[in-house]
Amino acid sequence: KQEVTQIPAALSVPEGENLVLNCSFTDSAIYNLQWFRQDPGKGLTSLLLIQSSQREQTSGRLNASLDKSSGRSTLYIAASQPGDSATYLCAFQGGSEKLVFGKGTKLTVNP
Amino acid sequence: GAVVSQHPSRVICKSGTSVKIECRSLDFQATTMFWYRQFPKQSLMLMATSNEGSKATYEQGVEKDKFLINHASLTLSTLTVTSAHPEDSSFYICSASLPALAGADEQFFGPGTRLTVL
Numbered sequence: 001k002q003e004v005t006q007i008p009a010a011l012s013v014p015e016g017e018n019l020v021l022n023c024s025f026t027d028s029a030i031y032n033l034q035w036f037r038q039d040p041g042k043g044l045t046s047l048l049l050i051q052s053s054q055r056e057q058t059s060g061r062l063n064a065s066l067d068k069s070s071g072r073s074t075l076y077i078a079a080s081q082p083g084d085s086a087t088y089l090c091a092f093q094g095g096s097e098k099l100v101f102g103k104g105t106k107l108t109v110n111p
Numbered sequence: 112g113a114v115v116s117q118h119p120s121r122v123i124c125k126s127g128t129s130v131k132i133e134c135r136s137l138d139f140q141a142t143t144m145f146w147y148r149q150f151p152k153q154s155l156m157l158m159a160t161s162n163e164g165s166k167a168t169y170e171q172g173v174e175k176d177k178f179l180i181n182h183a184s185l186t187l188s189t190l191t192v193t194s195a196h197p198e199d200s201s202f203y204i205c206s207a208s209l210p211a212l213a214g215a216d217e218q219f220f221g222p223g224t225r226l227t228v229l
Contacts, residue, residue, distance in 0.1 A: 043117075043222035098145075
């Protein structure tokens with residue numbers, strides 16, 4: 001059974017700091033690794049999707065990397081802002097269409 | 112593009128009633144839709160996979176008679192929570208699958224429906 005683990009569960013940083021969120025998965029047969037943002041009481045916003053043939057994807061201040069051999073992905077957020085405060089979820093997509101989610105990292109960026 | 116809507120966004124009902132939640136792909140046709148539930152401070156758990164014109168596939172532990180799923184068209188799937196009880200109170204989120212040229216299809220998520228059963 002595929003398991004997705006996210007560390008840390010919560011993170012609080014001052015504004016302007018660069019930070020890294022971690023995601024690990026147990027099954028190396030991966031199609032996609034996707035990072036989402038979820039604001040309280042809201043749905044999911046897709047941030048970055050990395051296909052298995054890719055090593056990283058970038059969008060603005062966000063950079064996500066994928067290392068299939070070690071079963072890890074990281075989400076790097078540069079120059080964090082209070083508006084970045086949210087829960088960040090990573091999701092593994094294997095041979096089926098199903099997504100397996102981690103429990104998320106709750107990020108708080110303090111002004 | 113790839114927008115998914117859900118209706119209603121929030122519903123409060125009495126125990127024993129049935130509640131229907133709609134999930135629509137607004138600008139694309141989705142042969143596959145997914146239903147998830149999320150308890151407070153927990154991650155999303157897949158409940159079922161819904162394919163247009165066929166019966167839904169439920170995950171282990173999900174009661175198909177309690178959570179009725181209908182996928183009548185390529186843009187609409189509905190989840191009906193029958194005889195709802197307080198333990199069914201949760202955040203329900205749907206997603207619609209957009210076919211990819213290569214690799215696995217990408218899912219796009221609706222804004223979610225907060226169900227509270229009194």
